[in-house]
Structure formats: structure tokens, C-alpha cells
Amino acid sequence: MIDAKIGLRNLGRNRRRTLLTGSLISFGVLCLIVFQALKVGMHNQMILSTTSLDSGILQIHAPEYRNNRTGLQPLAQPDQLVAKLTGHHIAFSARLKTAALILAGPQSSMLSISGVHPDHERQITQIAANLVEGTYLQSAETIVLSRSLAQAMSLAVGDQVTVMAQDSGGQPALIPLRIQGLYDTGLPSFDNTHAYVTLDTMQHLLKADNVITEIAIHSTLNAQSQAESQLHELLDERYVITRWQQNLPDLVQLIELNDTTMSILIVIVFSLVGMGILNTMTMVTYERFQEFGLLSAMGYPPAGVLRMVLYEALFLGVGSAIVGSFVASLICIWLSQHGLDLSQFTSSNPYFTNAHILYPQTRLIDVVSAAAMACLTCVISSVFPAWKVSHLDPVEALRHQ
Incomplete structure (x- = not known):
């Protein structure tokens, strides 16, 4: 427990650096939540607008x-x-x-x-x-x-x-x-x-x-499976029931392409976040070599030093994720009420909503996933500097200038 308290207090020792690093993490979380909400909203509108043109669900x-x-x-x-x-x-x-x-x-x-x-x-x-x-x-x-x-x-x-x-x-x-x-x-x-x-x-x-x-x-998208099950109970083998995914394969491929693009974006964003955390924690541990050496000389266990640094990174990730998630939710709420006009980009797209106004749809799982990935990235990026300072030779660390 003492490791967690010290790790939390260490965030306030250089508030400017903590604020800058936290802003980077928050911005990454914000981008992912907003982009994911826009993607989900776009996919649902593409499906509904396309199926309402001719095919049905x-x-x-x-x-x-x-x-x-x-x-x-x-x-x-x-x-x-x-x-x-x-x-x-x-x-x-x-x-x-x-x-x-x-x-x-x-x-x-x-x-x-x-x-x-x-x-x-x-x-x-x-x-x-x-x-x-x-x-x-x-x-x-x-x-x-x-x-x-x-x-x-x-x-x-x-x-x-x-x-x-x-x-x-x-x-x-x-x-x-x-x-x-x-x-x-x-x-x-x-x-x-x-x-x-x-x-x-x-x-x-x-x-x-x-x-x-x-x-x-x-049918609605949420009730598609229920409607399909009901039809299977009513009809025999003389009839074949097909979903919109089978009737509109081009639309399915477009959605899969968007999902792949989103996955690449996630990797890029969290790679940048990870590098920022690694850089920050490396500077933090470098500045505190003498401090960590003194702790080791006093008999503080290496595992305790390791936990201290990891807790510091974890608290930084949690705080930043909360801020990023909150701001992203506000943005998504505003966009869900006013929409995002994409008419100049989608006017001839046969798979996009007829109104060409995009409304994001925020899912709790997307918010939680983005926040969890941010925290996990912070911890993983801090493993190397934490391991390094936990294995310092106390004498060499105390001589460090």
C-alpha cells in the first residue's frame, strides 16, 4: 500500500511534465472514443439506409x-x-x-x-x-x-x-x-x-x-436475430432466409475495411502514447537515481521499487483516461444532437445514409476498452524503466550526479 501512496505523490513532483504527459494520453483516449463512436454510427446508418432502399434486413x-x-x-x-x-x-x-x-x-x-x-x-x-x-x-x-x-x-x-x-x-x-x-x-x-x-x-x-x-x-438491427429465429420456426426447407450481410456483400466488405482501418489507427495512437510514457518514465527514473539508490541502501526491496514506478504510471494512466473519456463523452453527446455533415464526401456513395448527416453512437464497451488500453499501455511502457531502477547498485546510484 505504501508503494501506491508514494507512486501517487510522485506525480505531483513535476506537475508540468505530468500535465503534458497526461494530456497526451487523454487526447489519445478522446480520439479513439470519438472515432469509434463515429464509426459505429456510420456503420449503422449505412446499413439502415441501404436496407431501406431495397433489400430489407x-x-x-x-x-x-x-x-x-x-x-x-x-x-x-x-x-x-x-x-x-x-x-x-x-x-x-x-x-x-x-x-x-x-x-x-x-x-x-x-x-x-x-x-x-x-x-x-x-x-x-x-x-x-x-x-x-x-x-x-x-x-x-x-x-x-x-x-x-x-x-x-x-x-x-x-x-x-x-x-x-x-x-x-x-x-x-x-x-x-x-x-x-x-x-x-x-x-x-x-x-x-x-x-x-x-x-x-x-x-x-x-x-x-x-x-x-x-x-x-x-426489422431493427438489434432485433434481427430474433426475427430470423421466428422465421425459421414458421418456415420449412422450401424457403431460404438470407440476412442483409448475404444480400449486400459489398457493404459487408466496406464495413470490414473500416474496421481494419480503425484497428490500424488504434495501434498508431497507442504506439505514440506508449513512446510518450516510456520517455517520461525514463526521465523520471533517471532524475531519481540517488533517491532509488538511497531506498535500496536502507533495505527497501527491489520489488517495492518496481511497484512504486508501475503504480505511478498506472495512476497517470487512470487519471488521464478518466479525463479523456469524460471529454470524449461530451463531444459525442453534442455530435449526437447536431450531427456531422459529410454530404460533400458521401453524395454519390450508395452505401451511406440518404441524409448524409453522421450521428455517432457511443457504446459503454468502447469507452471502457479505450480507457483500459490507455492504462495498460502506461503500465507496459513503464516496465523497462521500473525494472532498471529496481536493480540498481545502491553505491553507484548514490554517486550518480
């Missing part, structure tokens, strides 16, 4: 869907499947999707067209909420396009286009449709490749009565 497909995505892969007994999901109050949208060609005079464009139930689709995606002209699907033989695609093809609400696709028999099929609404998500890469019609219209076009190829499920 979970999807249900036929088993053949994984091996063959070019042709129609109908879900077995769609009426019974829809009834089960409705009876268990699961938010879902049944779809019939295919690649199609939109023709308007000399203009044409290839895209993915989805036949949906308008009311159900509103629960899964934000397309209806992003309408800028006209209305969402309210009648048959109408289509909703993006504003950017309509402008590129010189189209407006009320104009007629022709949709050509391959029907269930492999033959080309055409249908004239009137543009009922235009949407704008702010992501041209998505907007220019997606269009929407009613499910009945799509089934009529593809000659696929009572056929659906996909069901998208809505």
Missing part, C-alpha cells in the same frame, strides 16, 4: 435463388406464406422482380423493375417517402421511376413508356405503362437502375399469375 427466397438469379425462382405456396407472415404481425413486402428494358421513343434504359404491393412496400423501403413528383403506385398499369432517369429520357409524370421483359416462358413481353410518380433518393447509382410497378401489373407482364420471387422483411 432479411429476405425470403426459393432454395434455387442462390444458384440461379437470372430466371424467375417462384416461392412455393405464396398465399399460405403471406398468410403466415401476416398472422404473426411481421412487417414484410412480397415482390416479383426482373430485369427489364424501358422504352420511350428513341430513348431506352436497362434496369431492375420490382412488382410490389404499395402498402406493404412502404413498410420496408423509403421510395414512397422520397417521391418528389406525382404519387406512389395507386393503380394498375402505372410505373414509378427516378427523377434522374426521367430527366435523362426526357420524361415527365403522366407520360407513357413501354416496358419489355422476358416472361415466365422465356418469351419477350411488352406492356405500356403511365408514369405516376418520380422519386429521388439522392443516390444516382441506385435511382438510375430501379423502377416500381404494382405486383398485379408485374404478374400480368410476366404471365406469372400468383407468383412472387422475394419477400423482404423489416
Whole structure:
């Protein structure tokens, strides 16, 4: 206990040096907590914004869907499947999707067209909420396009286009449709490749009565596992349940890349902190050679000297970590209320939030981990100078000038 008291008092012997070193540690802890909170918030917003564009958190497909995505892969007994999901109050949208060609005079464009139930689709995606002209699907033989695609093809609400696709028999099929609404998500890469019609219209076009190829499920990220377990209990082997991680592999890779970058940042920050602590404790022990030599000459055990120096480093790390964590928490609270505008960096990123405003999400485990790593780095960086002074020859130490 006496070792800890002496180690704590030693921090006040050179307050300027203690303050400078503590500021370095606090700044490192602050950076890690804030960056980690921004990273978690960015990842969650990327996931939610991307899944709300089209995929949903979970999807249900036929088993053949994984091996063959070019042709129609109908879900077995769609009426019974829809009834089960409705009876268990699961938010879902049944779809019939295919690649199609939109023709308007000399203009044409290839895209993915989805036949949906308008009311159900509103629960899964934000397309209806992003309408800028006209209305969402309210009648048959109408289509909703993006504003950017309509402008590129010189189209407006009320104009007629022709949709050509391959029907269930492999033959080309055409249908004239009137543009009922235009949407704008702010992501041209998505907007220019997606269009929407009613499910009945799509089934009529593809000659696929009572056929659906996909069901998208809505859920929060925290409830994803619970929703997936519920679906596995309801459905048999005729249906395959896929997570957003399987449906959006590019997004998963981007998140993994960000995690790797964050790991590199952690190593760099704590390497700098470690070098700062090593330098400080080396100077501290060098200045006190005579003091440590006197303690050894009086019979103070080497282990006690070792503990004294390590306690000094530990208390420095704990105090600095507390200050850094407190300031970082205040910054994260402020940012969570006001957000961080990244629109100039993310305007064309298909995996980022539509609003382009980043809100950090602070987790207790991240705060505790950053503080613990700071304390551990302080102790580890002090092991060598502590070991050195604990093995000093008392006579040589007392002669040190």
C-alpha cells in the first residue's frame, strides 16, 4: 500500500511534465472514443439506409435463388406464406422482380423493375417517402421511376413508356405503362437502375399469375436475430432466409475495411502514447537515481521499487483516461444532437445514409476498452524503466550526479 501512496505523490513532483504527459494520453483516449463512436454510427446508418432502399434486413427466397438469379425462382405456396407472415404481425413486402428494358421513343434504359404491393412496400423501403413528383403506385398499369432517369429520357409524370421483359416462358413481353410518380433518393447509382410497378401489373407482364420471387422483411438491427429465429420456426426447407450481410456483400466488405482501418489507427495512437510514457518514465527514473539508490541502501526491496514506478504510471494512466473519456463523452453527446455533415464526401456513395448527416453512437464497451488500453499501455511502457531502477547498485546510484 505504501508503494501506491508514494507512486501517487510522485506525480505531483513535476506537475508540468505530468500535465503534458497526461494530456497526451487523454487526447489519445478522446480520439479513439470519438472515432469509434463515429464509426459505429456510420456503420449503422449505412446499413439502415441501404436496407431501406431495397433489400430489407432479411429476405425470403426459393432454395434455387442462390444458384440461379437470372430466371424467375417462384416461392412455393405464396398465399399460405403471406398468410403466415401476416398472422404473426411481421412487417414484410412480397415482390416479383426482373430485369427489364424501358422504352420511350428513341430513348431506352436497362434496369431492375420490382412488382410490389404499395402498402406493404412502404413498410420496408423509403421510395414512397422520397417521391418528389406525382404519387406512389395507386393503380394498375402505372410505373414509378427516378427523377434522374426521367430527366435523362426526357420524361415527365403522366407520360407513357413501354416496358419489355422476358416472361415466365422465356418469351419477350411488352406492356405500356403511365408514369405516376418520380422519386429521388439522392443516390444516382441506385435511382438510375430501379423502377416500381404494382405486383398485379408485374404478374400480368410476366404471365406469372400468383407468383412472387422475394419477400423482404423489416426489422431493427438489434432485433434481427430474433426475427430470423421466428422465421425459421414458421418456415420449412422450401424457403431460404438470407440476412442483409448475404444480400449486400459489398457493404459487408466496406464495413470490414473500416474496421481494419480503425484497428490500424488504434495501434498508431497507442504506439505514440506508449513512446510518450516510456520517455517520461525514463526521465523520471533517471532524475531519481540517488533517491532509488538511497531506498535500496536502507533495505527497501527491489520489488517495492518496481511497484512504486508501475503504480505511478498506472495512476497517470487512470487519471488521464478518466479525463479523456469524460471529454470524449461530451463531444459525442453534442455530435449526437447536431450531427456531422459529410454530404460533400458521401453524395454519390450508395452505401451511406440518404441524409448524409453522421450521428455517432457511443457504446459503454468502447469507452471502457479505450480507457483500459490507455492504462495498460502506461503500465507496459513503464516496465523497462521500473525494472532498471529496481536493480540498481545502491553505491553507484548514490554517486550518480
